[in-house]
Structure formats: structure tokens, C-alpha cells
Amino acid sequence: MGLKVEKTKIEAVLYTQQLRIEGEVYTPKGTRFTDFMNAEPRYQTRYDFIPVTNSKVYSLSEDKLLYETSFLNVNKNFIVIASPKNLAGV
Template identity: 40%
Template sequence: MPAEQSFIQITAYTQRHKIEGELLLLKGERLSDKLNLTERQFEPILNAKVYSLDNGKLEHSTPTLALNKSQLVLMIQNSPEE
């Protein structure tokens, strides 16, 4: 039986980019749990939009992006209204 899952809206920052998209969480899992998993270096971000921090312009839009957690500076869960 598959575990229950949900998608949350996130904004992630690297040194050069802002990334907006959706991150899959299993039932009972928190964003911090997902980020602290050491056996997974990459997290899939769905419906990702990648913006330059230099000029704010949209650089890429893709259905799936593999985000290297070692490049993360900050990741936040967006409020539903955002």
C-alpha cells in the first residue's frame, strides 16, 4: 500500500539562483526531515522555475528539477496564498 503524500510549495535559494516549485512530502514528514536525509543528495522539485539572483529574470522553467542539497543556502515552505 503506497504511503500518503502531499506536495508543498517551496522557495529555495542557492548562491546564484532562486528556485520556486513543489516538493513531495510523505504523510507526517516535515520539510526539515526531507532536508536532513543524508542518504539523498538530490531532491526532485516539480514545476520548477529558476530565477537569477543577479537580475531576477526567469532563466529556466521545467516540469522536474533535481536540486543538489549541498548547494542549498535556504529553503522555505510558502504559505498557500503565495
């Protein structure tokens, strides 16, 4: 029997060098988005991948929707900008 961690859904925008990813990121309840992104590995998965649900992936060079998926793991090491969507102006 595992421990259930209460989470908060945040609509987020993540930028890599070539992509803009929009979707839902879940943070531990009471944790700010910035703190979650800067968190030590105990708050992240083993390999520092961030799960993103209901995601849309866009090309930065053409601002074109490349694909949509219900689940995507994004490597934290490739994210150059991350923001809650309501603050990103997208």
C-alpha cells in the same frame, strides 16, 4: 512490486548561491519540510538530490526568470536557504 509511500506536496522556495528555485517538493506524509530537508539519506535519493516539479528558476543577481521546467533535480549540498513558499514572502 514496490511499496508506495504517501506524500504531501509542498510549494517551496530553494536558494542556491546564484539561483532562486520555486516549485513543488513532495515529502513523506506526516513529515515536516524542515525534517525532510535535514533527513538522513533513507528519505532522500542516493546522491542527495531533491526532486522539484513544476519549477521556475530565477537569477538572484537580476531577479530574472531563467527557465521553467516540469522536473528538476536539485543537489541538496548547494541549497543555502529552503522554505515553504507561504513562509518565504515571495
